[in-house]
Amino acid sequence: MTPLSNIDLAPYTSFRIHAVAEYFTKATTIDELLEAVAWARTQGLPMHILGGGSNVLLTKTVKGLVIHIRLMERVASIEGTRVTVRIGAGETWHNIVSWMVDRGWGGLENLALIPGTVGAAPMQNIGAYGVEQASCFVELDAIDVATGESRTFTKDECAFGYRESVFKRELRDRYVITAVTYRLSTDPVIHAGYRDVSDELSLRGIVQPTVGDIYACVIAIRQRKLPDPRLIGNAGSFFKNPVVSASVASALRDQYPLLPLYQQPDGSSKLAAAWLIDQCGWKGAREGDAGVHAHQALVLVNHGSADGAQIIDLATRIQQSVHDRFGVDLEREVNVW
Numbered sequence: 001m002t003p004l005s006n007i008d009l010a011p012y013t014s015f016r017i018h019a020v021a022e023y024f025t026k027a028t029t030i031d032e033l034l035e036a037v038a039w040a041r042t043q044g045l046p047m048h049i050l051g052g053g054s055n056v057l058l059t060k061t062v063k064g065l066v067i068h069i070r071l072m073e074r075v076a077s078i079e080g081t082r083v084t085v086r087i088g089a090g091e092t093w094h095n096i097v098s099w100m101v102d103r104g105w106g107g108l109e110n111l112a113l114i115p116g117t118v119g120a121a122p123m124q125n126i127g128a129y130g131v132e133q134a135s136c137f138v139e140l141d142a143i144d145v146a147t148g149e150s151r152t153f154t155k156d157e158c159a160f161g162y163r164e165s166v167f168k169r170e171l172r173d174r175y176v177i178t179a180v181t182y183r184l185s186t187d188p189v190i191h192a193g194y195r196d197v198s199d200e201l202s203l204r205g206i207v208q209p210t211v212g213d214i215y216a217c218v219i220a221i222r223q224r225k226l227p228d229p230r231l232i233g234n235a236g237s238f239f240k241n242p243v244v245s246a247s248v249a250s251a252l253r254d255q256y257p258l259l260p261l262y263q264q265p266d267g268s269s270k271l272a273a274a275w276l277i278d279q280c281g282w283k284g285a286r287e288g289d290a291g292v293h294a295h296q297a298l299v300l301v302n303h304g305s306a307d308g309a310q311i312i313d314l315a316t317r318i319q320q321s322v323h324d325r326f327g328v329d330l331e332r333e334v335n336v337w
């Protein structure tokens with residue numbers, strides 16, 4: 001294998017920030033992936049796995065080998081109302097959701113239009129509008145970068161949480177996900193309870209929504225609310241919504257009655273990070289080409305030629321002001337390279 005060298009990663013990431021990968025290759029088959037992993041290992045170089053680049057912020061030259069995952073596969077089997085699909089890690093997430101919805105296979109329609117690849121979805125357990133990918137997840141296949149051996153992870157072994165999995169924590173940078181298996185249904189439970197979704201359904205006069213209705217509503221909501229990375233560089237939510245204890249939540253509510261908070265099954269509360277940031281006056285702020293989106297304070301944007309350091313600087317000051325005002329720490333959702 002001969003990797004390319006000094007490749008600008010801006011076109012491969014949704015923030016569109018220029019930074020060079022020392023070495024770069026694409027893996028379209030498992031053999032190509034194994035070859036790339038072995039090459040980096042024998043050269044003693046670090047490896048970085050890149051999917052759609054929609055959750056990565058580039059801050060400097062990326063040392064070592066970037067492997068762009070392009071593993072394509074779609075296999076489905078149907079048994080009664082149960083549909084099991086195995087999807088290659090390089091498939092585009094939204095294309096796969098559309099493919100499922102077209103066939104009437106329900107379960108992941110609330111996650112329409114999330115950018116990125118299928119292989120990255122378990123990584124941070126993507127979620128939106130009341131559903132996480134974990135709800136349909138069965139298992140995934142991955143390759144151990146230290147040995148090149150393949151291994152299957154069950155749902156329990158992935159330890160999914162809110163924008164979390166074992167691959168973001170204990171096993172960070174240890175495995176390349178190669179395929180993911182989901183279980184869907186031709187007679188699915190419809191998740192229409194999320195406020196934005198139920199409002200959109202009412203607006204459309206839909207009382208008994210189908211999988212296709214939810215899919216269409218979610219797309220419409222996202223197109224209205226979120227900046228399109230093709231038009232303005234961003235990586236979606238830059239921060240996670242902070243989860244605080246019941247006592248902290250109730251003290252904050254007493255002080256700020258309008259603070260949106262969502263009670264979790266374990267008694268803790270999830271706070272709306274966008275609201276906290278907005279209250280600190282950051283919505284629409286711009287410093288050079290680094291900014292906060294005008295309609296969604298959780299999304300940091302690159303107006304054109306911002307670099308990673310400028311985005312990090314802005315993010316750090318936002319974290320500081322939220323901490324100073326509310327005593328709450330915002331954790332980054334985006335992966336910083």
Ligand SMILES: Cc1cc2nc3c(=O)[nH]c(=O)nc-3n(C[C@H](O)[C@H](O)[C@H](O)COP(=O)(O)OP(=O)(O)OC[C@H]3O[C@@H](n4cnc5c(N)ncnc54)[C@H](O)[C@@H]3O)c2cc1C
Nearest residue numbers: 049051052053054055115116117119120126127177235236
């Ligand atoms: C406009 C916008 C809206 C978004 N909305 C949402 C949302 O609603 N909900 C949500 O959860 N996220 C959202 N995101 C974040 C992003 O879409 C998801 O995190 C997505 O899963 C990232 O996929 P990717 O292929 O682009 O990953 P990348 O950005 O390429 O990689 C992200 C991380 O995963 C690792 N990784 C990627 N592929 C693999 C693999 N095959 N094996 C092992 N590790 C891998 C990378 O090394 C990196 O650490 C949004 C982003 C944007 C730009």
